[in-house]
Amino acid sequence: MKNRLEEHRTSRGWTQQELADRVEVSRQTVISLERGRYNPSILLAFRLARLLQTTIEELFLYEEGDDD
Amino acid sequence: MTDRKSWLRTRVRAGWLLLAAGIVMFVASVLLARANPDYPWNLRILGGGGMGMGAVGAAMVIRYRPAINDEEAARRLAIEERDERGVRIRQRAGQRAYWVSALLVYVGLMWSSYGSNGDLPALEGDAIWYFLVGALAIPFAVYVGSITLDERSS
Numbered sequence: 001m002k003n004r005l006e007e008h009r010t011s012r013g014w015t016q017q018e019l020a021d022r023v024e025v026s027r028q029t030v031i032s033l034e035r036g037r038y039n040p041s042i043l044l045a046f047r048l049a050r051l052l053q054t055t056i057e058e059l060f061l062y063e064e065g066d067d068d
Numbered sequence: 069m070t071d072r073k074s075w076l077r078t079r080v081r082a083g084w085l086l087l088a089a090g091i092v093m094f095v096a097s098v099l100l101a102r103a104n105p106d107y108p109w110n111l112r113i114l115g116g117g118g119m120g121m122g123a124v125g126a127a128m129v130i131r132y133r134p135a136i137n138d139e140e141a142a143r144r145l146a147i148e149e150r151d152e153r154g155v156r157i158r159q160r161a162g163q164r165a166y167w168v169s170a171l172l173v174y175v176g177l178m179w180s181s182y183g184s185n186g187d188l189p190a191l192e193g194d195a196i197w198y199f200l201v202g203a204l205a206i207p208f209a210v211y212v213g214s215i216t217l218d219e220r221s222s
Contacts, residue, residue, distance in 0.1 A: 020147075024143070024146070024147055025147065025151045025152065025153070026147055026148070026151040026153070026154065028151075028153070028219075029151055029152070029153040029154075032153060032222055037221070037222050038153050038222050040152070041152055044152055
């Protein structure tokens with residue numbers, strides 16, 4: 001699933017490690033999320049959206065075919 | 069008490085429990101062997117199991133106990149163990165290892181049935197030992213391999 005995580009993170013001047021620390025996941029998880037290789041749980045998606053002061057829909061872009 | 073602290077305390081308690089159970093098993097095996105040297109089955113299995121359990125318990129206590137009063141260490145441990153991607157990778161690896169293990173047991177069962185009919189060579193002595201070692205080691209290798217692959221690809 002595509003997302004705007006990196007865009008939101010860099011606009012705040014945070015490193016991947018800083019974002020990872022703030023949502024209590026590993027840095028590797030943030031890397032995988034940003035590359036679109038890992039889809040987060042709904043709880044992590046909410047935590048990220050709240051932290052970045054946006055909505056899940058704005059952060060994660062669901063497209064047809066993402067279920068495959 | 070924070071959620072993290074209570075999680076750590078539970079892990080430490082489990083560690084102490086495993087350590088105590090391991091010691092009891094080991095001591096029981098030594099005492100039983102001394103009381104009756106002609107015991108009908110090999111007590112080293114009990115002693116070895118006890119040593120294994122004790123080692124796992126001690127490792128848990130050593131790993132989690134210092135973090136109870138160290139907020140930063142607790143946070144790092146919690147992230148390391150409860151990071152949702154890591155948990156998902158380990159769950160998938162466990163699932164794969166389970167199916168491989170079930171398949172091996174099924175093959176062993178079938179072999180044993182055909183072996184008793186004489187259709188296949190019977191599993192006896194060393195063959196059983198090697199088969200059981202394989203049934204233990206292969207799923208473990210699948211578990212570790214699956215984690216390694218998923219860590220790279222996801």
